[in-house]
Amino acid sequence: AQSVTQLGSHVSVSEGALVLLRCNYSSSVPPYLFWYVQYPNQGLQLLLKYTSAATLVKGINGFEAEFKKSETSFHLTKPSAHMSDAAEYFCAVSGRAGNMLTFGGGTRLMVKP
Amino acid sequence: EAEVAQSPRYKITEKSQAVAFWCDPISGHATLYWYRQILGQGPELLVQFQDESVVDDSQLPKDRFSAERLKGVDSTLKIQPAELGDSAMYLCASSFSLGPTGELFFGEGSRLTVL
Numbered sequence: 001a002q003s004v005t006q007l008g009s010h011v012s013v014s015e016g017a018l019v020l021l022r023c024n025y026s027s028s029v030p031p032y033l034f035w036y037v038q039y040p041n042q043g044l045q046l047l048l049k050y051t052s053a054a055t056l057v058k059g060i061n062g063f064e065a066e067f068k069k070s071e072t073s074f075h076l077t078k079p080s081a082h083m084s085d086a087a088e089y090f091c092a093v094s095g096r097a098g099n100m101l102t103f104g105g106g107t108r109l110m111v112k113p
Numbered sequence: 114e115a116e117v118a119q120s121p122r123y124k125i126t127e128k129s130q131a132v133a134f135w136c137d138p139i140s141g142h143a144t145l146y147w148y149r150q151i152l153g154q155g156p157e158l159l160v161q162f163q164d165e166s167v168v169d170d171s172q173l174p175k176d177r178f179s180a181e182r183l184k185g186v187d188s189t190l191k192i193q194p195a196e197l198g199d200s201a202m203y204l205c206a207s208s209f210s211l212g213p214t215g216e217l218f219f220g221e222g223s224r225l226t227v228l
Contacts, residue, residue: 009153036219043117043204043219044156090155100146100169101217103155 002027002093004104012110019078021107023065023091026072033074034092034101035065044090050074061085086111115139117220119205125226131193134223138187138207144168146217147180147190148204156204162188195227 007022025031032051036044048059055067065076074091088108092101118137126132138145143164148156159178161168164185173180177196182188192199202224206217 004155041221041224043206043221044217045219046216049216092155100158100161101156103157105155106153 002029002031002095002102004091004093004102006089006091006104006107008107009105010108010110012112013081014112015083016080019063019076019081019085019109021076021089021091021109023074023076023104024072025074025091025093027093027095029095032094033065033067034094035059035063035074035076036090036092036103037061038088038090038106040087047076047089081109081111083111083113085109115218117205117207117218119203119220119223121223122221123224123226125228126195127228128197129194131191132195132225133192134190134203134205134225136188136190136205136220138205139218142207142209142218143185144208144210144215145182145188146206146208147188148206150202150204150222152201159190159203192225195225197227200225200227 003026005024034049035047038044048057050057050067058064063078088106090106091104094101120135145162147159150156159173160170160180162182180190202222204222206219208215208217
């Protein structure tokens, strides 16, 4: 069984500030971890994924995430927020049995001018 | 750029009515998923197909929901009868293979409102 917990349903940052969105996972097997972004009334788009290669993963739009096994975490960061980053972000985990993703509850990122 | 197509984008219906959603995955993608996303929550898997076969439908409320992918290409998700609690976004996704590291490509979703 696997699950994902995203700490903070809403995060607000100023434009240019660091973005940190938290994700902790639980998995009985070595996990594959993903971050997806969802803009209003749209589907989900993959930002980045961890598949047991490098623990620091770089994605699109300047985002990156670091897999920390000891902390069972996969937090998403971006050094400098842009207004266009305002969206909902979902962390997800899949196991080796297939690519059925289990999603966290999501974090809505708001960027203030 | 290839996309997952879904229709309708929006559907308003009264409870006890039947509704259907259609999904056309990216060409060549063997695996197709239907997710339900209740407002303010993450998507939850309803059903997964590999070609025309169901891989997992353990979370599909089978008393009222049905899904099919008869020719292993496009898929239909049906709800009959609809209940107020079915109001949600229904997302279709596809991937090239069944492996755990494959990227899922999502459609824009079908938003259902049950009155």
